[in-house]
Amino acid sequence: MFTRREMLAGATALTVVSVSPARAQTGTNHEVQMLNKGTKGVMVYEPDFVTAAIGDTVTFIPTDKSHNAESIKGMLPEGAEPFKGKLNEEITITIEKEGVYGVKCTPHYGMGMVMLVAVGAPGNMDEARAVKHPPKAKKLFDELLDAVPAA
Helix, strand or coil: CCCHHHHHHHHHHHHHHHHHHHHHCCCCEEEEEEEEEECCEEEEEECCEEEECCCCEEEEECCCCCCCCEECCCCCCCCCCCCECCCCCCEEEECCCCEEEEEECHHHHHHCCEEEEEECCCCCHHHHHHCCCCHHHHHHHHHHHHCCCCC
């Protein structure tokens, strides 16, 4: 037979073991490839639309050379930190605010190399839609913004 003290110690150990994995979990990491050619054409991010949650990370991987990932002024939630990755280098951002995040490849922005990250309630949709873009980027952003679920 187990003493009351041994049973309590066993129950406490079981509780610690069952809670620890949940506490150790962090947000999901979303990987985005920067490509010369993808399923939607040339000079693309794949995927070009990511639904994320606060605490998630998004890693932009320079699968092909001469690409970067940079936030677009006016297409970030209020209080979100702008970012600019270097050419040919991986960059990881951590999502800390709800809204939409517009991303461009600096050298290929005019060719429409853009993507969107949507997080929770899209409170900055009007501001994001008001940003001026080169024609190909505008066309893709119109499609991507239309795909953002309403809060």
